[in-house]
Amino acid sequence: MISHLDLVEEARAILPEGVFQYVATGAGVEETLTAAAPAWQQYYLRPRLPRDVTAVDTSTTLLGTKVSGPVHVAPTGFQRIVHPDGETATAKAANETGSLLVLSSRSTSSLEEVSAVAGPWWLQAYVLRDRDLTAEIVRRAAAAGAQAVVLTVHTPHVARKARSYEFDTSVGSPIIPELATRDDLGVWQAPDVTLEDIQWLAGLSGGVPVVVKGILRGDDARACIDAGAQAVWVSNHGGRQLDGAIPSAIALSEVVEAIDEEVYVDGGIRTGRDVVRALALGARAAFVGRPVVWALAVGGADGVRDLLNGFREDVEETMALTGCTSIDEIGPDLVTRS
Template identity: 45%
Template sequence: MEAGADPPPGAGPPLCLADVERAAAAVLPREVWDFIAGGSGSETTLDANRAALDRLFLLPRVLRDVSRVSTRARLLGGPAALPLAVAPIAYHRLVHPEGELATARAAKAAGVPFTVSTLSSVPVEEIAAVGGTVWFQLYWLREPDRALELVRRAEDAGCSAIVLTVDVPWMGRRLRDVRNRFGLPGHVRSANIDTGAAAHESPAGGSAVAAHTRQAFSSALTWSSVAALRARTGLPLALKGVLTPQDALRAAEAGVDAVVVSNHGGRQLDGAIPSADALPEVVRALDGRCEVLLDSGIRSGVDVVRALALGASGVLVGRPVLWGLAAAGEPGAARVLELLAEEIEDALGLAGCDGVTAAARLRTVRGDAPAGRAPVAGPAV
C-alpha cells in the first residue's frame, strides 16, 4: 500500500494510536520509517520516555459529578479544544504529498494548535493560510539575522507563538539514519530555509539530514540569543527542550511565556532523563512563573491526563500525527486527534474530573517506587 492510500476493505477504523502506528509502518519505506521512529544512540531515552509514562499511575476520585466533562484548555495564551498541540516535525511530505497542509487542516478541525517546523516541507505562509492556531518552531541558525527573519515571516503569516528549540546544537547521532545513509528524496525539501543539495546527498557512512543541520544550525545558541529573540518578538515565546529546574527558572527570568519539558522524543542526548520524570521538578521550581508543557512519548489520552496531574498545562504530540498522515492522509491525521479527544474525555471522567483544571489536582504514584519512598504526587483535593 502506498503512503496515504485507503486502508484495505474490512480493516475498520483504528481504535487506538498503536493501530495507527502499525498502519503507518506497513506503508512507509523502511528508511523513512526509521527516520521518523528512531532515536539517538542505543535509543535508551526513546524507550525510557514510554516506560516513565507507563509506570505513572493515577489515583482517581469517585462520587464526583462528571455528567459534563470539558477538554478545553488554554495554551500559550490562546484557547484550545484539547490540552495538546501538534508538535513540530520536519518534512511531512516524506509521508504524504500534501504534507503539512493536510496535518494543519486536521489540527484546525480538531481545534488544537499546529506547530510549523523550521524544516517544514511547505512554506510557513502556506501552512498559516490554512487557518486555525499556528505556532512557529525556530531553530537558531548560524546567521542570527536569518533566524530573526524567519520570526518576521512567521509573524507576518499570522502565527500566534514562537517555539524556540534549545536542545539541538547539532542533530543527535541517530544510528538508523547513519546505517541507511538517509537523505531527503528529490520531491521533499526544506521550504523555509535553502538547503541546496546538502540534505539530499548522503556523505559516506552518514546521514545527509544530519550533515545539513550541522551546517545550518548554530551551536552557539545561548541565553543572549534568547534575549535577542525576546526583544525581537511580542508573540508568546516558549523554549522547547528544557529538562532541569535551573534552566526553567532561567527561562522565566528571561521573560519566556512557557517551557516545554522535552528530550526531543529521545532523538538528541541518549541517556537524558525521560521527559515525564523531569516534569515534576520543573513545575515545582517554576511555581506558576510561566506555563509548562510536556513533550516526548505521549501516546494516549491517559498520558495527557498523567501530564496534567504532574502540573503541565498541556502536551505536544508528534509522531502519532505523522503516522496518521502516512496511513490515510488528512483523514488519518484527523483520526489521531479524534482518538486523543475521545481518550482524554474518557480518562478525565473516569478519574473523577470534570475538566482539565480538575486533573491538576489528581495524585499520582510511581508503580516501581520502592517501599518507604514518598510517591510523586500532586496536591490532594
C-alpha cells in the same frame, strides 16, 4: 482510538524503509526513546469518586488562546516524505479539531501554504549559524500569523542516530525559499545558543511570545523564564538527541515546581491516560510528534484528524473515570508514582 503500535505497523507497511526508519529512529542505542512511553506508566491514577461527570469539558488555553483540549501537534520536519500534502494536511487537521499546531522550521510546506489552512499555530525555531537567516524566518512567520516562537535548545549538534535511513530532502517547499537554495553550514543549528537569544528572538518577532523547548531541569526552566521566556516545554527531542537523557515524564515535576508559568511536555505520550497524567503532574498541555506523522502517512489530513479526535475522546473518558469535569480539576492528588 487506534493503538499506537497498530498505527506504527500500518505506516510501516506504506512507507519506504528509509523513510520509516528516519521517523522511528532515536539517538545512540535508543535508551531514551525506549524509556519514553513506559515512564508515564510509572504514575498510577487515583480517581476521586463518586462524582457527577455527566458533562466533561476538555477545553483549555495556551498562552491565552482557547483550544478544544490539552493535546496538540509537536513540530516534526520533512512531513512531505510521508505524505504528499505534508504539513498542510497536518495544519488542516489541527484546525478542524481545535488543536494548536507547532510548525517545524524544517517544514516541507511554505509559511503561506500552512497559514492558509491553519488555526492557531506557533513556529518552532532553531537559532541557525547564519543568524540573519534565523531572523528572516522568525519575522516572516510572525507576519504570517505565528502566535509564538518555540526556541529549540537541545540540538546544538545533531546526534548520531541508531538506525540507518535515507530520504529525499528536496521534497516540497521549505518554509522560506532560502532553505531550498542553500546547502552550507549556515543553515544548520548554531552551537552557541544562550539565554540572551530568548530576548533576541522576542525582539525579532515584534513581541510574539517565546517558548523554550528542550528543558529537563528546574534550574534551567527558572533561568529561561528570568531571561524572558513566557513558557517552557519539557522535551528530550523524542529521544533523538542525548541518549540516556531523563524521560520527560520523570523530569516534568521538577520543572513545574521551579516556575509559575505554563509548562508543556512531549515524549512518549500515547494515550489520553498519559495526557491526564501529564496534566496532573502540572503540565498545561501535551504535544505529540511521531503519532501525528504515522497518522499522516496512513490517512493524510483525515488520519491526523482522527488521531487528534481520538486523543481528545480518550482524555474525556479518563477525566470522567477519575471524577474530573474540567481541566482545572486535574491536580497532583490524581496520580501517585509506583
